[in-house]
Amino acid sequence: MSKDRPSPDPRPPEPRPEGYDPGVFAPFAVTVDVVLLTVVERQLKVLLIQRGHPPYAGAWALPGGFVQPDEDLADAAARELLEETGIGQDRSRLLQLGAYGQPDRDPRMRVVTVAYGAVVARLSEVPRGGSDAAHAELVPVADVQSDRLPLAFDHRRIVGDAVARLRAELDTSDVAVGFCPPEFTIRELREVYEAILQTELDSGNFQRKVTQRKGYLTPTERRVTPGERGGRPATLWRAGDAGD
Amino acid sequence: MSKDRPSPDPRPPEPRPEGYDPGVFAPFAVTVDVVLLTVVERQLKVLLIQRGHPPYAGAWALPGGFVQPDEDLADAAARELLEETGIGQDRSRLLQLGAYGQPDRDPRMRVVTVAYGAVVARLSEVPRGGSDAAHAELVPVADVQSDRLPLAFDHRRIVGDAVARLRAELDTSDVAVGFCPPEFTIRELREVYEAILQTELDSGNFQRKVTQRKGYLTPTERRVTPGERGGRPATLWRAGDAGD
DNA sequence: CCAAAAGTGTTCGCAATACACCCATGT
DNA sequence: ACATGGGTGTATTGCGAACACTTTTGG
Numbered sequence: 196m197s198k199d200r201p202s203p204d205p206r207p208p209e210p211r212p213e214g215y216d217p218g219v220f221a222p223f224a225v226t227v228d229v230v231l232l233t234v235v236e237r238q239l240k241v242l243l244i245q246r247g248h249p250p251y252a253g254a255w256a257l258p259g260g261f262v263q264p265d266e267d268l269a270d271a272a273a274r275e276l277l278e279e280t281g282i283g284q285d286r287s288r289l290l291q292l293g294a295y296g297q298p299d300r301d302p303r304m305r306v307v308t309v310a311y312g313a314v315v316a317r318l319s320e321v322p323r324g325g326s327d328a329a330h331a332e333l334v335p336v337a338d339v340q341s342d343r344l345p346l347a348f349d350h351r352r353i354v355g356d357a358v359a360r361l362r363a364e365l366d367t368s369d370v371a372v373g374f375c376p377p378e379f380t381i382r383e384l385r386e387v388y389e390a391i392l393q394t395e396l397d398s399g400n401f402q403r404k405v406t407q408r409k410g411y412l413t414p415t416e417r418r419v420t421p422g423e424r425g426g427r428p429a430t431l432w433r434a435g436d437a438g439d
Numbered sequence: 440m441s442k443d444r445p446s447p448d449p450r451p452p453e454p455r456p457e458g459y460d461p462g463v464f465a466p467f468a469v470t471v472d473v474v475l476l477t478v479v480e481r482q483l484k485v486l487l488i489q490r491g492h493p494p495y496a497g498a499w500a501l502p503g504g505f506v507q508p509d510e511d512l513a514d515a516a517a518r519e520l521l522e523e524t525g526i527g528q529d530r531s532r533l534l535q536l537g538a539y540g541q542p543d544r545d546p547r548m549r550v551v552t553v554a555y556g557a558v559v560a561r562l563s564e565v566p567r568g569g570s571d572a573a574h575a576e577l578v579p580v581a582d583v584q585s586d587r588l589p590l591a592f593d594h595r596r597i598v599g600d601a602v603a604r605l606r607a608e609l610d611t612s613d614v615a616v617g618f619c620p621p622e623f624t625i626r627e628l629r630e631v632y633e634a635i636l637q638t639e640l641d642s643g644n645f646q647r648k649v650t651q652r653k654g655y656l657t658p659t660e661r662r663v664t665p666g667e668r669g670g671r672p673a674t675l676w677r678a679g680d681a682g683d
Numbered sequence: 684c685c686a687a688a689a690g691t692g693t694t695c696g697c698a699a700t701a702c703a704c705c706c707a708t709g710t
Numbered sequence: 711a712c713a714t715g716g717g718t719g720t721a722t723t724g725c726g727a728a729c730a731c732t733t734t735t736g737g
């Protein structure tokens with residue numbers, strides 16, 4: 196990658212693996228953070244943990260932590276999510292959002308974090324299998340974006356970027372079905388869209404748009420029994436072939 | 440700001456809970472790589488340098504290098520690009536593409552790289568003001584993707600991702616005008632699209648589509664004098680307000 | 684019966700496509 | 711005059727938005 200160049204590094208050179216020039220390689224910490232989103236009662240929520248130690252002790256933050264020396268980034272994200280919240284997520288379902296590396300983003304040392312996005316079906320409560328996360332909770336994304344609920348580090352920005360990315364990919368990818376349980380009604384899927392886009396969608400047009408999209412949904416034989424106030428029973432659908 | 444640098448012990452520290460434990464994190468090297476694209480004679484090309492030292496000595500690679508301790512990631516990308524190729528690029532014109540951190544992507548040590556994309560107007564030759572880059576050259580992207588020209592590390596994949604991203608953003612962003620000089624004809628812009636999408640576009644429809652798009656282009660009073668074989672002189676256009 | 688929710692049909696307008704045609708220049 | 715490339719007009723088609731309407735349930 197890089198070759199000999201003047202050594203502008205004010206720090207004493209670290210002992211280093213052979214082959215790299217001293218004075219050029221400064222050690223960084225690399226972490227991963229996970230933006231886990233879910234829709235509960237028509238509201239988009241993000242999973243946060245309450246920090247137990249400084250800096251930002253007591254503040255809310257994204258689950259995440261250090262990448263281990265021989266660990267892939269996505270694996271680290273999955274592991275941290277499991278350790279801190281008890282939620283197991285396949286690494287293939289984690290979408291990389293980007294790297295955040297402003298020099299002062301951590302007050303103590305240079306940390307570059309790689310953010311990952313994850314999506315789960317309506318999760319009402321956090322499993323609490325986490326090793327030692329002080330506290331994990333689902334909070335409305337709106338509270339984060341309005342800054343009514345301040346986050347540690349640059350995590351508010353990361354959440355904002357994640358939501359923007361989610362909105363952009365709603366129509367072109369299969370993310371939305373990730374917010375639904377294995378079998379779901381079109382209404383349920385529509386409410387996911389509405390929570391994310393913050394708009395109302397025409398139910399009839401949505402129905403067509405989503406059922407006609409190839410490989411997106413597959414119908415089951417089962418129907419749902421209507422609520423107390425009646426109504427035609429809705430078909431249950433599964434994620435389509437393309438989403439597997 | 441705590442300054443205790445951990446010794447770069449290659450062995451992993453104990454798997455530990457969330458939270459910072461300065462002195463126990465595993466040191467990573469963080470680098471940036473730049474995928475600089477340009478269109479020359481209807482061909483999409485990427486700027487590569489020839490490596491002078493192992494690993495991959497003599498192989499082609501993306502320009503890039505280590506991030507310095509107090510340097511922002513985008514700044515590092517701009518600096519490395521300038522140092523290795525003599526091309527100055529504003530950091531705001533560098534688009535982050537993502538982080539690549541597979542444990543074995545560098546044979547000697549753990550390196551996480553953050554890739555940035557850049558776009559310049561038809562660049563026929565590399566400035567050669569680079570400090571020490573052995574050799575820098577523009578090569579057809581097709582040669583990289585077909586693996587006819589193998590690249591060091593995982594750089595082929597990074598280039599592939601960059602091109603995919605470029606294609607996806609062609610219609611929704613202003614990237615394409617970045618491939619054109621300050622004043623350009625619609626034909627020139629169309630050839631950029633054609634080189635990137637690998638298709639032929641109807642010139643008439645392209646004209647309308649691109650001129651009607653609000654804030655995308657602004658006409659000048661100037662025309663271009665036709666070539667030797669005649670033809671109606673084309674209007675010169677500038678990037679629109681939205682692209683500033 | 685009516686209310687409510689699922690799902691379909693119908694219409695309209697816009698935007699993309701195909702392609703014919705006119706415009707302004709060089710030789 | 712003719713070739714060449716710039717630019718506009720026009721017909722067609724497909725898709726999304728708006729919304730009326732039918733279907734199937736509970737009360």
